[in-house]
Amino acid sequence: MLDLTNFEGYFFDLDGTILLGDKLLPGASEVVNRLRHQEKCLRFLSNTTTQTAEDCCLRLRSLGLEVEAGEIVTAGQIAAAYLLSHALDPKVLVVGAPALSREMVRSGIEITADPLRASHVLVGMDTSFTYAKLHEAAKAIRAGAVFVAANPDANCPVDGDLLPDTWPLVKSIEAASGVGPHVMTGKPSQYYGAQIMQDCGLAPEACLMIGDRLDTDIAFGFQNGLATALVLTGISHNSEWDAGQRRPDYVWNSLEELVSAFSSVF
Template identity: 35%
Template sequence: MNRPAVYILDLDGVVYHGRTVIPGASESIERLRSSGCRVVFLTNNATRTREAIARRLVDMGIPCDAGDVISSAYAASVYIKEKYGSSTIYPVGEQGLVEELERAGHIINEQDADYVVAGLDREFTYEKLTRALDLLMSGAGFIATNTDAMLPTEHGFLPGAGSMVAAIQAASGVVPDVVGKPNKPIMDVLLREYGMRSEECVMVGDRLETDILAGIRGGMQTVLVLTGASGIEDIESSGIRPDAVLDSIADLE
């Protein structure tokens, strides 16, 4: 594998599990930066703002600022702004999604929205599903931050944003535009944000069908780490083949 100029790191399952840093992650990131490589964090997590994600990494001993982070919430807010302009939005998601949408100039309106934007919502209810259905049946567009079925934690796996998105899609029959990995919108935002070329980058992730596929589709080198969702046995069954497989981020050279 050629030496890249930019390492794009997923977070959950690569850098940490929940509140627990994966052993060697901090040292590996420091080593990459010291060698002159840029390190960027790319996450489908839409529950936190970029600032909150950066603070969390700093608290874990990994230097980071908001400018080092692209989340699916941020990417969704940019995607909507660039494609449709400032819009009224009903968010099915948490405060981080709401804040990113508002910062981009969108207006939150639960009664009359141009778009329903759905991400992980740990307070998802039948009432929220009904509101989303009403808006979609009235002609609102449907955008998903991501469709991850589950997310890794230090205690195992929890339902991901894909569960909420699937419920809304099943009720309404409307297929969403999906912004997050492995889809093109988040990768376009990433490359434009930092002025990077895909051939300069390597995507490091734990999930074949999101992280690795996103890198492959984007023309990047890819590294699968075996500390999260996908195992080495999944490569054959999925047909998604990374350029390299490592036990963990600690093994990045």
């Protein structure tokens, strides 16, 4: 494994890693500025389906972090890329937030509300999920539509609470349709990893994945051959490791520890 300062690509999760709520986390601004000064490849990899990359960019800039929308990758973008690469003319029934539908439309994917026309059912976080949406999604899948889950997240931390995210909706649709998801395209999937590595043009071993969740961020690194760093500023904690479970290469209390490692080098 490379020395901590010698990676060419540094991939950061957003919520719980770079920011929490409406505040940047300690060390976030400093580490991004140092890496940018060294002309490293920076990417911010989110499993969000409720915000577009542009939404995320505006949010980060409002907190004082200078990023470009092209450096941000969302689960919605990855789902759109998957649909376009696996279907000639997908017609997608979306269960999700307006941002997920906007991502499909921007990518040139047709959205349909007719379950009998849908070639795919795409599920993301949906705070307006209803019995009617459950029925329509299950009906489409029973009629042959391919079931796509945008991420495997069970919950989303918001203002000290945990809101149900994508996976509870996926499981309810699975129960109603009798069919599980054909694919999950978000972190930690290898499809997501392949898209990022192609985008950056780097070998996996030259990259470090930094995040706060063992089940998505760190698992993403493991599945895609990246070095991994867990920050204890979000969801996961040291106590969650099982005996014999593979551990991240680095564990930090916050990104300030990465800043300290860089201080003697650049």
